[in-house]
Amino acid sequence: MNAKTNVAQIFADTPIPLVPTEAGEQAVADTTKPRTWTFINRRTGEPVTYTCMTGCTLNHTSDIETPTYPEDVWCWFWGQDLTLPVNENGTPEEFRVLSTVIKVEPWSPTIAERLPFAVIELVDDHFIDGLDPDGLETLINTLQGRLDQMRETHRQLVEVRAEYMGRQG
Secondary structure, three states: OOHHHHHHHHOOOOOOOEEEOOOOOEEEOOOOOOOEEEEEEOOOOOEEEEEOOOOOOOOOHHHHHOOEOHHHOOEEEEOOOOEEEEEOOOOEEEEEEEEEEEEEOOOOOOHHHHOOEEEEEEEOOEEEEEEOHHHHHHHHHHHHHHHHHHHHHHHHHHHHHHHHHHHHO
16 A cells, blocks of 8 residues: 555545645645545546535545445535433433534435535434425424423423422521
């Protein structure tokens, strides 16, 4: 393996995209501008030039280096992760909750996925997928309703706790 391959393999799972430099090394891509790159269509053997969605944080090195089916090419970027201690089996564990991804699958057999859409990870590896702007707004409003209910529960908890503690004294 050469140094270029080693770097590509080391960073294959990182969300920070790497792009080849003129010297053949790898450099972190600027995600504020769409990246344009070419891959070989695995079915036809023809080169296909593709421009990533602005903000794409995927490392497309393997797509560039090996023939790829177009439907296996996609772009995404994650929002900032939030973890909370979730008690699934008697012991709290840190789980990612309410992570947000914007994704596009330009050659997807599902036409709606050919435009950017949102994916919400409710809790570690449990997703609501394929949200267009209206679907995402509906989800936000639904969660806002739950937050309003939690605020009411908080208010009730404060009152009940104060009353309970007042009887203990």
